[in-house]
Amino acid sequence: MAPTAQHPQQVAELKRRLTSGDSVAVMEQLVVLAEASHGAWGFGGPSVKDVLHPLPGPRKQELLGQLLDQARTARGAAGADHLFELAEWLVRRLSLPDPGDAIALVLEVEGQRWMCHDPSLVSTAWGLLDLGRELPADFLAMMRRTVTGSYRPKEFPALLAKVPAQPLLNLGEAWSDRVLADVAELGQPWYDLVAHAATATSTKITKAFEARGRALLDAVGMDKAAVVLTGWLSLVGRPRTRPVVRRHYDSDVNELFDPVNATVLRGLIWLAGLLPPQPDLARLLGAIVDTSLRKAAGVGPRSPKIANTAVHTLARVDSDDALAQIARLAARVTFKGTLKELNTALDTRAAALGLSRAEVEELAVPTYGLTEVGLRVDHFGDVRAETTVGADGVRTTWFAANGHPVKAAPAAVRRDHADELRELKAAGKDIDKMVTAQSERLDRQFLAQRTWTYPAWRARYLDHPLLGTLARRLIWLVGEQAVAWSDGGLTTVDGTAVTPGDGAEVRLWHPIGRPVEEVLAWRERLERDLVVQPFKQAHREVYLLTAAEENTRTYSNRYAAHVLRQHQFHALAAIRGWRNRLRLMVDDEYPPATRELPEWGLRAEFWVEGLGQEYGDDTTESGAYLRLATDQVRFYAADAPEHSAHAGGGGYHLGWRGRPGDGIPLEQVPPLVFSEVMRDVDLFVGVASVGNDPTWQDGGPDGRFADYWASYSFGELTATAQTRRDLLRRLVPRLAIADRATVEDRFLVVRGDLRTYRIHLGSGNILMSPNDQYLCIVPNQRADSGSGGVFLPFEGDRVLAVILSKAMLLARDTAITDPTITHQLRR
Known part of the structure; x- marks a missing residue:
């Protein structure tokens, strides 16, 4: 250049x-x-x-x-x-x-x-x-x-x-620096232990490695080894201590694990797995999986090799803490190779216990010291700490000896109870991770059609100290009667107490197939009682067949002709349980994004193709398409042949350019399956569409997507956006800006002192008077962390949080100081 x-x-x-x-x-x-x-x-x-x-x-x-x-x-x-x-x-x-x-x-x-x-x-x-x-x-x-x-x-x-006496490890990673420093001080037995770790070249621990490792651990002392090894492993994933210079054509190499050190690290993890089981070790191995799978720009997961090693080691540790970590990771991990190892570990444990996989996942959730639903109490001498778990997250409140609350742990606790305080803080972080994982697992139970007997459900969910914090914010079906927790027991939507018999069957309530009056009544109750559901349930979107889909019979075009950011779509697909491959601008064939539905004997396909022809403008440096074009949604029998399409488009086909296979008629797809699959696709479009980007008013590269951006940004509302509109109609009268805001058709209309603003309920983009001028406000990336103090009856709708934050801002437009906004307001 x-x-x-x-x-x-x-x-x-x-x-x-x-x-x-x-x-x-x-x-x-x-x-x-x-x-x-x-x-x-x-x-x-x-x-x-x-x-x-x-x-x-x-x-x-x-x-x-x-x-x-x-x-x-x-x-x-x-x-x-x-x-x-x-x-x-x-x-x-x-x-x-x-x-x-x-x-x-x-x-x-x-x-x-x-x-x-x-x-x-x-x-x-x-x-x-x-x-x-x-x-x-x-x-x-x-x-x-x-x-x-x-x-x-x-x-x-x-x-x-020819280089003599090379070091055991490369300098530059926090953990490797610590190992080299400690070994120099601790002496030859520890050098031998680390040198043995460097022989961990196979994918799984061998009998020879284990035998030699146990002898070396005995030589240094198991108790000492537990302290030193966990200290080393706790530093894995920290920023490099000696950053390398990233060349302009390099990936984000400073985020990667040093490949020389990775072999030693695998050996140290194996050795740690030979120590007596302890909560700290299981927690540490789970954290190593998390940090190893964290994505580095241009590369993907930092080190699947280390993630898989930690999973193998957890699977070998015979403790409830290790099983809990495996269950948590299985609900959260999306990287296929590691997820396969986690599933194998859970299936193996289930077979050994004579239980189903689902039962093991439920029984593996620990209480983390909670003695009743959502409450843990710890005493540090005369000082008391109460940890609560609920819709607002995990909170610890401290009480002095006189019973009065204090802002933080007193100095005496930090001095005299350092180990117990460290355990309390670690447990709080574990609880937060586990609640997120279990919320996502429960959200997937709609399609799994999981049912429980009432006594088992009560013990595993409603009265479980941790899972109860989720179960008591959800609606359940006992037989065919919808109930939820209220005032210390189960009640119907009108507050009538219910006492199920031991033979009753329990499952999650879903709005599809339920009377409209019942759905609306549950929404009103949740909003009245200020109950925040862990995911959309009462307000969950329902997708019914349209006339157009009845005409096309075997496929839906409802979400065709959209432009999605490929990498964001890929990440969302993995989270929602879809199988997808990143498309590169190469001469190759790719299958569609696919969701397997084994409980129903079905497979859903979402047809997407790479978009663009200019390498560099339409791709990353590695050649991955930046954007995708969307097409049909189809359903097939689980064992039906899979379609494929060329990376750059041309349509999907079977075999060598064979015509697409006839899908299952949409009217024959169970309504719950159809609704949940279409909800996923709506999510993909609603989150990953370039139409959501407020900076794309010019239509993106060379203005190619101007028409699409305009039509999406201010067009007809999807089912998700319609749900958002219905909720806002009830919420707006309660807002501090109620006298300045109204919901009109596709927009939340906000009257400021300088202008009147129309915020689109699908994209969150803004038009302002006069003449519908476009107003570009780029939301804070943390906008999904809260809703500005406004009560929302469910978690997870980032666009709704963005709309509310923009409305609060624009209602007081004379107080705005951001020059990027004030310049547009005064044009």
Whole structure:
């Protein structure tokens, strides 16, 4: 990419700052140049290189250090890789008295990369070794990482084979740094233990590894090993202590696990699994799965290898704590490989106990010390801590010896009960994770058609100290009678107490098939009693066949012709239990997004295709489409052949361009199945559509999507948006801005002092008077964390929270200070 027209002036400014001797100002100008000139350091007259070349050696060396610090700090920011390239050029122009110092400095700079495939570096490294010097730690780490890759110059392994006494681990990760420091202090038995961990090259622990590992753990002492190993593992996933410079074509490598260290880490996890069972270990292994599957930009999960190792180890630990972590992860993990391992672990445990998989998932939920539904009480001497679990999350309140509440744990508790306090805080975090996982699992029970006998349901759900916090905010069917928790017992919608018999059957209530009067009555009761359901149930959307779908018979076009952000859609599909593959701009075939419905003997397909033809504009750097075009929703028998379509479109087919198979007539799909599948697709469109992006008023790249954006942003409401509208009609009169807000057709209309605003109930985008001018307000990414103090009878509708926050803001438009908004209001 060519430099900008301002480049000569910017170089002149750099020269002036160099003359002034202000190092901070010099670096600021180099950052400007790196961003503006895209690293064209030799361009122009004079160029940046022309200006730097005459500097004396000590000044060059000082500047080099500053460049490297800046490049490390900036990491993936614009221009960071170009600063590194300038550092590479500069280091080769230093004249140092000791040739070994010069070579070492060159290798130190090269060691700032994640990997390198330049074989010429080998001769430079040999030059340093021939002088009797050691290779710089960062360079050695970079070389070792490189040889773990699929492409590695043949010269690299030969060089590494000649490097004596290589460290057990690469520096640069918080846990590996701690291991190396501790081993140096603890002595040879611990060195032997870590060296044994480095032999963990198989996918699962072997008998030989286990036997040797137990002997080494006995040598250092099991109690000591428990403390040290859990201390090491608790640091896994922390930010790199020695960030590498991210080149402009690299993925977010600083988020990855060092592949050299990963083998040792797997061995340490195996060794930890040989320790006596303990709650801290199970919690720690669950956290390692979470952090290992956290996605890094351009790569995907950071380390599935480590995630799977932690799952295997949890499966080997015979404790309720380990089983609870497996159950929690199985409800949350979407990465297919790890989810398969979790499912296998649960199925194996279920078979061993003679229970169904569903029963094991329910029985595995721990109480976390809660002695009654939603309450845990801990005593620390005369001080009391009460932890409550409810719709507002997990909260701990402290009470002093006199019984008065205090803001935080008193100093005496922190001093005299440090271990117990740490356990309380860890339990609070575990509870929060488990509640989220169990809420999602319960939401999936509609299609699973899970039923319970009344005594089993009461014990596992209604009276369970943790699950009861969810069950008591939901509606249940006892036989065919709808009930919910109120005033210490089960009642009907009108408040009549119900006492089911032991033979009664219980299942989750779903609005489909229920009388409209009953559905509305439950909504009114929840809103009156300020009950926040963990997911939409009473307000759940119901999708019935339309006349158009009756005409098309075997497919629905209800959500066709939308433009979705592919990566957001892919993530949502995984969360909702759909199988999907990211589409690349390549000559390849892809199956549709698919949801298996084994309980019904069915499979749902959502046909989507890659959108765009320009590599780079329509794709990520790795070639994945940025956007998808949507098409039909179809249903097939579970064992029916699967369709596929070319990555770039052309329609779905069977086999080699065969016509699509006839789907099951939509009228034959059970109404509950049809409604839940269509609800998922509505969610995908409602969340991932580019029409939701307030910055796309211009239609995106080259204005190609202007018509779609306009039609979606202010068009007809989907079922989800209609539910949102119905709720707002009841909520608006209770709002502080009730005298300024009304619901009209597709909009929430808000009257400010400067303008009147119409907020679309589907997209959240805004039109303002006069003449329906568009108002762009980009919502805070944390808008889904609350609703501005407004009561909502269910969790999870981020667009509704955004609409309410915008309404509150615009009702007081004269108080707005954000210049990006005030400029539009006064145009």
